[in-house]
Amino acid sequence: MRAVFIGAGAIAVVTARILLKRGHEVVIIERDKARIDAFSEELDCGFIHGDGGKPAILREADPEQTDFLFCLTGNDQSNIIASLVGRSLGFKRVVTRIEDPEFEHICIELGLKDTIVPNRTIGRHLADMFAGYDPLELSAMIKDEARVFSFVVKEEQAGPIDALDLPKDCRVICCYRDGKFTLPEPGDELRADDEVVVITHSRNVPDLEERWGPRKHRS
Numbered sequence: 001m002r003a004v005f006i007g008a009g010a011i012a013v014v015t016a017r018i019l020l021k022r023g024h025e026v027v028i029i030e031r032d033k034a035r036i037d038a039f040s041e042e043l044d045c046g047f048i049h050g051d052g053g054k055p056a057i058l059r060e061a062d063p064e065q066t067d068f069l070f071c072l073t074g075n076d077q078s079n080i081i082a083s084l085v086g087r088s089l090g091f092k093r094v095v096t097r098i099e100d101p102e103f104e105h106i107c108i109e110l111g112l113k114d115t116i117v118p119n120r121t122i123g124r125h126l127a128d129m130f131a132g133y134d135p136l137e138l139s140a141m142i143k144d145e146a147r148v149f150s151f152v153v154k155e156e157q158a159g160p161i162d163a164l165d166l167p168k169d170c171r172v173i174c175c176y177r178d179g180k181f182t183l184p185e186p187g188d189e190l191r192a193d194d195e196v197v198v199i200t201h202s203r204n205v206p207d208l209e210e211r212w213g214p215r216k217h218r219s
Contacts, residue, residue: 003069006069006071006073007029008030011118012072016028016043026043027046028048029057030048031051053081055085059089068094069094069095080106096116101179105193147200148173148198151196153190157190170198173198173199175197
């Protein structure tokens with residue numbers, strides 16, 4: 001498989017090393033020529049010098065032959081723009097790093113379904129370990145044709161949760177309002193910008209994506 005990284009930061013370099021050891025092809029796009037010179041001595045991968053948010057540079061990385069585009073610079077806005085450009089150029093899967101959780105709703109609205117917030121992810125993982133929970137327990141539970149899908153409620157969709165008219169074999173499992181977790185009851189009111197998480201059969205994912213755009217879902 002082939003991975004392209006935008007930004008030669010710590011996360012990108014560590015991930016690149018692991019992928020290279022596993023026999024995958026890696027290309028790193030970096031603005032800072034000095035960083036390219038430094039890492040080219042230790043990483044047996046391709047390098048492109050330039051701004052990864054520009055279409056011409058991303059085209060050099062060969063979108064059609066790339067399985068993953070990782071946008072991992074230290075600037076949230078740059079990562080979001082690069083992700084949108086990469087998606088428009090045909091990269092199969094785009095991963096967007098953001099540090100400010102306030103941008104997460106925007107990423108969901110833009111259809112950037114693979115968004116990571118590293119500090120929050122690590123913090124939750126450590127807190128779960130401290131409490132004796134298995135962070136991978138949920139992943140192990142999502143089996144067979146079950147899928148988890150999330151979307152943000154738009155202004156015109158605000159109202160009773162029952163009015164969502166979800167497909168058969170699709171249930172709301174939780175909601176987030178202002179970043180706070182809630183377990184909704186039938187008849188509860190949804191507000192604009194609420195994030196709704198549903199569990200559904202895999203056959204419903206195309207219908208859900210058509211109604212709410214590509215959102216976070218897991219296979």
